[in-house]
Every structure is written in C-alpha cells, then in structure tokens.
Amino acid sequence: MLTGTVLFAATMTTGLMAGVFFIYANAYMPGLGRTDDRTFVGAFQATDRAIINPLFMGLFFGSLVLIGLAALLYLGEGALPWIVVAFVLYLVTVGITVAINVPLNDALKAAGDPDTIGDLARVRKDFNEARWVAWNWVRVVLSTGAFGCLVAAVRQS
Template identity: 30%
Template sequence: MGTITLIAAAASGLMAGLFFSFSTAVMPGLADLPAEHARSAMRRINVRIQNPVFLLVFTGNVILCGIEVFQGRIGGGLLYIVGSFLLTMFVNVPMNNRLERADDTYWPEYLRKWTIWNHVRGLACLASMITLLLGF
C-alpha cells in the first residue's frame, strides 16, 4: 500500500469519525434544546467548522481520492468524492445556507433531513476507508 492510499484512508476515517460524532452526539444534543437555541448553536458550528485543519482534511482528501481513482482504486476514491464531498456540497451545505436565512420553524425539518444525510456521509467515509485499505 502506498503513502497516498494510506493518507487517503486515514483522512476518510477522520471524516467518518467527525460525521459519526455529529450523528451520535452533536445533533441529538441540539435536538434537546429549544429550536431558537439549537438553530443558533448549529449556525455557530457551521461557521467554526470552516477552519484550516478541517478544510485541509475534507478538501485535501478529494485530491488524494482522485489520485486513487486514477491509480485503479476506483471504489474507495469515489465513495469519498461522491459520498462525502459532493453530498456535502449539494445537500448539507445548501441546508446550512437555508438555516442561516430561515426562522426557527425550519429547525425540525433541518435537524431530521441534515442528520439523515449526515449518516450517509459517515457511512460513505467509513466504506471509503475500508475499501481503500483493501485496495479497491
């Protein structure tokens, strides 16, 4: 196994862990709060997550997984690119943007839909990591 594969697998694992943490702790914790407080907290989280360390792992792994695809490990690379990066850009980020503009009545719908798609992202990252480590 090459260095790029190992780093891509590790980055996919880190992202799986982040998404797992959101699904099992952060979102359930926010669900216990009144909508106005939960919405406010999530808006703050959405700002703070955009930091250099997160962005390096999240976007850097797109490049690494792209290299993996071209080196024949198509499954592992595409699982991350499609199931994490593209899903985030086309599903979760638009929901985050809507949350920024919406009032508190949007919170229950946001919580439910965002969390479901977050589960998918987490599973895709876990599958990416495993698939890359197995050489696919």
C-alpha cells in the first residue's frame, strides 16, 4: 500500500512539474517575448516572485524526494529501472533549474523596479531570454520523460 501510494504521488507531482515547465515554454515565455522591455521585466519579476511559494517549492523538490523514496521502496522489483531513470531525468531537471534558470531569474529581479531602471533594453538583453527559453525546453523534455518513466513504473508494479 505504501509503495504504491509513494509511486503514485511521485508520478503525479512529476507530471505537475512537467506541466509547469511546459506552460512556461508553450505560452508564458512566447507571450512575454512579444511585449516591450518594461512589460517583460516587470511581468517576469512579478511571476518569479509569485512562484516561489510553499506549494511550488514542495512540488518542485518533493517530486525528487518522492521518486527517490519510490526507488528505495521498489528495490528488487520490476518497476525499479523505470523509477531510477525517472530519478536521474528529474535530478538533471532540478540541476538545470538551480544552475541556469534561477540565476537568470535572480539577476533580473536584482535589476530592480522597472520604473527605476534606466536602460530596460539592456536589462532584458543581459537576462538572456533565448538561453532561459532554450534551457526551459530541456526541462520540459527531461521532466516529461521522467513522468513517462513513472507512468511505465506504475504499469509495471
């Protein structure tokens, strides 16, 4: 009962995170990309501040913890290889987030209030929107792959 519950929770949280990354890739960043510099900087800063909350952080890191726990609970079981691959894929997703996306987010927030920034075009350019978007697509692929592996593990268990 516990093993199935943990695997189910890992699958659901990972699926939710894949969805978050996808919505950024599919709608949020393309929409922001079409705005002027002030709107881009202000909206991105506001969204980044809003997403740092207990629910998001719990899902983001909780997925990794749940996948790891599922791997421990499924030692010696047929579903284990799927869970291990999911863990690795999601671990790389977390690593990319921490090493690439978060520092870009933090630098943009550190630029200050858009109403007080003298050169918004420079701040936006320094943010490196193309890099953020490209690495977010990598997160989409990796987290979706992790979700798919976990679905396969659920079917195998």
